[in-house]
Amino acid sequence: MFKTYDQILMELLTSLRSNTGITDLQPGSLAYTIMAVVARGLRGLWFMLEQVVKLFFVSTSYGTFLERRCNERGVFRKLGTVATGTVRFTRTSPSPISTNLKQGTLLATMDGKIEFAVTTDINLPLGWTSVAVPVACLTIGKVGNLATGTALQVVGIAVVGVQNVSVEALSGGVDTESDGELRARYLFTIQNPQNGGTAADYLVWAMEVQGVVHAIPLPLSRGPGTVDVVVSDGSIPPDALVKAVSDHIQTKRPVGADVKVIKPDQHTIDVTATVTAMTGYALSTLDTQVKQAITTYLSNVPIGGVVRFTGIIQAAMSVPGVLDFNLTAPAANIQLSNTELAVPGLLDVA
Structure with missing residues (x-):
């Protein structure tokens, strides 16, 4: 042409x-x-x-032009969110002094690539040995969903008395919707026009909400006229997201439909493996990076999906410096039920 x-x-x-x-x-x-x-x-x-x-054409458009085409049909790109949660400050003996930890104090991963900020003033009292500190990632996306136990460091002026900082629980980080994801959601929406509350309708409505990564409708789950919708942000979602989805669907559902938005059941995935490092790479550094790669892989497994042992291996082998990865557990694929979401458990990587 x-x-x-x-x-x-x-x-x-x-x-x-x-x-x-x-x-x-x-x-x-x-x-x-x-x-x-x-x-x-x-x-x-x-x-x-x-x-x-x-x-x-939506199939070949990109960037802001793709957004404009999707916006014509009421489909808007979902923006990303930052990971939030707590990290733990520890020391081996009771602190002889108290310390005020200021809001905005910066922390970072040991390689300095991902930074976090303390979200409120915290007092580390006289005699403290372990204190949970609320933080938020400075980078939008799931990159901030670090695995429990990941070592962090204080950036800039040292905090008096702090010997170690590690992740306790960080979640909620969601990537901004990519062109491919936006395109797929747009095509699904227009190819499945609203039809009085079908399963596809509930999936479309749930996925319209900011922060929702996975959703699965369960028609007739509690009897005739009922629908349960299981949602996730890549992890077990906070109550605020569940409420936001519920409120949104209430404005869309057919009159008389009994709709309940619920969190998925947690299916803990324990991983046991050994890593062989390439020459010039420290095993202690690779340990953290491999755990993060596995955590990221698990966050991409949808509700009711399959955790593949080959997927875990591929995630680990994608880390620069990993020569070999011997996975002991799980030894086979794990099929999740339609209400289950995979979450990382004990990641024993040595």
């Missing part, structure tokens, strides 16, 4: 020869050179026309 530079040039030379009688059209001639310049300009216009056609 679209013309290449060579096609355009040949058409120009043929037209020039037939309409003017000019015969010296060899490369290097004045006429050829002029036509070559014109052909390059026309090829630029053809290229732009090709891009316009791509941007018109």
Whole structure:
């Protein structure tokens, strides 16, 4: 459909020869050179026309142009959220002094790539040995959903008396919806028009809510006229997200439908494995990175999905510096029920 530079040039030379009688059209001639310049300009216009056609169709559009097409049908890109939770400050002996930890104090992973900020002033009292501190990631996305036990460091001025900092519980970080995810949700929405409260309707309505990554409707779960909708943000969702989904669906559901939005049941996945490091890589550093890679893989398994042992291996082997990964447990795939979500348990990686 679209013309290449060579096609355009040949058409120009043929037209020039037939309409003017000019015969010296060899490369290097004045006429050829002029036509070559014109052909390059026309090829630029053809290229732009090709891009316009791509941007018109949702299947090939991208970026803000894709957003505009989706917005026409009421489908909007879901923005990401930051991970929040607690980290634990510890020391081996009771502190001889009290310390005020200020809101905004920065923490980071040991490689410095992911930073967190303390979200409120905390007093570390005289004699303290272990204190939970609330934090929020400074980077939007699931990159902040660090595995329990991940070592952190204080950035900048040291906090007096603190010997160790580690993750206690961090969750809720959701990536901004990618072009592929937005496109898929748009196509599902228009190919499954609302039809009086079908299972597809409830899936569409749940996925419209900011922060929802996985959802599964369960029609007739509590008898005739009932629907349960299980939702997740990649982990066990907070009560606020469950309420937001419930409130949204209440504005959409058919009159008389008894709808209940629920959290998934937690299916703990324990992992036991050994890592062999490449030359020049510290096993202690790889241990943390492999645990994080496994945690990220598990967060991508949907409600009712399958935790594949090969997926765990691939996640671990994707970490730079890992030469080999010997997985002992789980030894086989784990099929989740339609109300279960995989969450990391004991990650024994040595």
